[in-house]
Amino acid sequence: MANVTEVRQNVSMIISRVVETREPAVILQRSKPVVYVVEASAYEELLKKVEAADRLLRVEETKNALQDLADLRKRMASKGKQQDSVPLIRDLREGKSR
Template sequence: MHMANVTEVRQNASKIIAQVLESGEPAVVLQRSKPVVYIVEASAYEEMLKKLEAAETLFRAEEAKSALQEIARLRGKMAQRGKQQDSVPLIRELREGEGR
């Protein structure tokens, strides 16, 4: 990975971009010896965005799965206690108008 400070980027931006495109490796821009910006190929950046979106979708799906498992666990616990009937038949009956 190529490293350049801000001054070098100002003076040699075209050269640094050409190196990134030629090598396929990103360049890091340093300011006061700390990384502040990476220069990457547009296609590599777009690919990173796609992967991030896919990871976020997977994370949301896993969260939903966990929530459904927790609901199922709680329903099972409630059914074992016998304190409350399953409300699904009642709701279905009311929705379909059979309860009138």
């Protein structure tokens, strides 16, 4: 941890320590953390993990949407020919199940 004044005076030392230890440095302003200084490869690794988590979330959302569609098809098929599908579609949009 270092405050803004220490960063101004010792920026090279702080960067060297972060690169050497691969541990982030916390920069404080008025005793509150405002910035983390991280080594470049650690930051890039973190970005890759975030992107992978985002892809996984999108896959799960797609699976859920496909399952909702399959459930809708089953409900519609079980009711036979339906004159008005608007209530069923409205319920699906609103997350209600029948």
